[in-house]
Amino acid sequence: MKTLLAIDQGTTSSRAILFSKGGDILDSHAKELTLFYPHKGWVEQDANDIWADSLWACQSIIDNLKESQEIVAIGIANQRETTILWDRETGEPLYNAIVWQDRRTADYCAQLKSQGHEKAVTEKTGLLLDPYFSATKIKWILDNVEGLRTRAEAGEIAFGTVDSFLLWNLTKGKVHATDATNAGRTLLYNIRDGGWDDELLELFDIPKNILPAVHDNAHDFGEAEIGNKTYPIGGMAGDQHAALIGQTCFKHGMVKSTYGTGCFALMNSGTEFKPSKNKLLSTIGYQLNGQTTYAVEGAIFVAGAAIQWLRDNLNFFDDASESDALATSVDDNNEVYFVPAFTGLGAPHWDPHARAAILGLSRESTKAHITRAALEAQAYQTLDLLQAFIDDSGYDPEILRIDGGLASNAFVCQFLADMLGRKVEVPKVTETTALGAAYLAGLQVGIYKDLDDIAQNWQSAKQYSPNIPENERKKLYNGWKDAVSRVVNT
Numbered sequence: 001m002k003t004l005l006a007i008d009q010g011t012t013s014s015r016a017i018l019f020s021k022g023g024d025i026l027d028s029h030a031k032e033l034t035l036f037y038p039h040k041g042w043v044e045q046d047a048n049d050i051w052a053d054s055l056w057a058c059q060s061i062i063d064n065l066k067e068s069q070e071i072v073a074i075g076i077a078n079q080r081e082t083t084i085l086w087d088r089e090t091g092e093p094l095y096n097a098i099v100w101q102d103r104r105t106a107d108y109c110a111q112l113k114s115q116g117h118e119k120a121v122t123e124k125t126g127l128l129l130d131p132y133f134s135a136t137k138i139k140w141i142l143d144n145v146e147g148l149r150t151r152a153e154a155g156e157i158a159f160g161t162v163d164s165f166l167l168w169n170l171t172k173g174k175v176h177a178t179d180a181t182n183a184g185r186t187l188l189y190n191i192r193d194g195g196w197d198d199e200l201l202e203l204f205d206i207p208k209n210i211l212p213a214v215h216d217n218a219h220d221f222g223e224a225e226i227g228n229k230t231y232p233i234g235g236m237a238g239d240q241h242a243a244l245i246g247q248t249c250f251k252h253g254m255v256k257s258t259y260g261t262g263c264f265a266l267m268n269s270g271t272e273f274k275p276s277k278n279k280l281l282s283t284i285g286y287q288l289n290g291q292t293t294y295a296v297e298g299a300i301f302v303a304g305a306a307i308q309w310l311r312d313n314l315n316f317f318d319d320a321s322e323s324d325a326l327a328t329s330v331d332d333n334n335e336v337y338f339v340p341a342f343t344g345l346g347a348p349h350w351d352p353h354a355r356a357a358i359l360g361l362s363r364e365s366t367k368a369h370i371t372r373a374a375l376e377a378q379a380y381q382t383l384d385l386l387q388a389f390i391d392d393s394g395y396d397p398e399i400l401r402i403d404g405g406l407a408s409n410a411f412v413c414q415f416l417a418d419m420l421g422r423k424v425e426v427p428k429v430t431e432t433t434a435l436g437a438a439y440l441a442g443l444q445v446g447i448y449k450d451l452d453d454i455a456q457n458w459q460s461a462k463q464y465s466p467n468i469p470e471n472e473r474k475k476l477y478n479g480w481k482d483a484v485s486r487v488v489n490t
């Protein structure tokens, strides 16, 4: 039986999952990854752990393989933007991995913005001048680790996001490459023309010779050497892009939304690059056979984290899944709204200084109402995003495909359908990130003929249809908009 091995290297864990051609999970191994916070706003990981844990997860799958199972290709999906520099000779990382959440370069970004650089950067990259992306992290390492800039200029140093670092290690230093989706999150890659951009490299003061080669998402990336065997690496993509593929959103206007700690929604926006008018990100959805398909991306910083907060800080329940029964123990929200802006508001509001608030409390409000309000907030936030998507793209999706921890909450799914006024579908396989990496690898080695062949694998586990009167929907959403206006700093 031919199988595909996917590495899903995330912020909280490193995982390997074995898939059948039909997309069923055959085996899975994961290890938690430690985050370090050396200063306020700094977030780092040990790059050696990222590699060692990913290798361990792959080896565990290989050790567990049944006689009948054969791994025909490996695919990699990864936490995006996280930045690693290493020595080309020894492969040793030269600083910890600086994680996407790290804000140490905020002042530098603000300085570039005040100098008026953002517009040009957005036109080339689809992104904003924000510490989130890799470029300013690379510059920080080059400027702050002694002797590194000179060594970089001498060609002794390699840069990569996590995909690239894993590829280098899996191929024992033979391949220094990345894929277009990961390259597109560095602020150095021109997603309109496809290529590292000399002007951007100059702006961020980064030598070109540290950069990896950039390829399609399905590509012959090299041979992984694990134990005494080799396996072709056929696919790579950043995690949200892999999830778009795992959810088989291959048509213009199709949307996937992942509800984990935060929420990331991506809409397939076709083959034409258009920067957003609504402060959404424009990004490469995927690139196959040299053809780029773009996506519009909206990020909600706090989704499931609000439920975690109710659990851990207010002790409302012991397990996040209890929030479902608690929310449905009351008939409605009793006009309570919860704006979960714990770390500011992301798209489309972009207010880093906004803070969370629970509004509309009265004497009869209970923890059930507050919990319900926290779950309802997921849908209101998604509707804010969806309206920006529609305004940007002119496309109005009929269906939203969702995944992530919150997709197991039936109240959230139904309320999403109600508020969006659209169908919400949960797929049978919810490990969509790993699945997307497996699909890319399978595409490369001929397990799948084309995207249509892959799309046939998608199966709905549950479907929710809108089921509230329009006037009630409007009333609820107006209540939300009013609540948001009270936390946004204008």
Ligand code: ADP
Residues within 6 Å of the ligand: 012, 259, 260, 261, 262, 303, 304, 305, 306, 307, 308, 320, 321, 322, 323, 324, 404, 405, 406, 408, 409
């Ligand atoms: P991540 O990949 O970001 O670690 P997951 O997709 O594993 O996140 O989802 C975990 C998040 O979803 C947690 O914040 C948790 O509070 C929330 N969550 C998980 N299950 C439920 C549920 N049944 N109801 C509400 N929230 C849930």
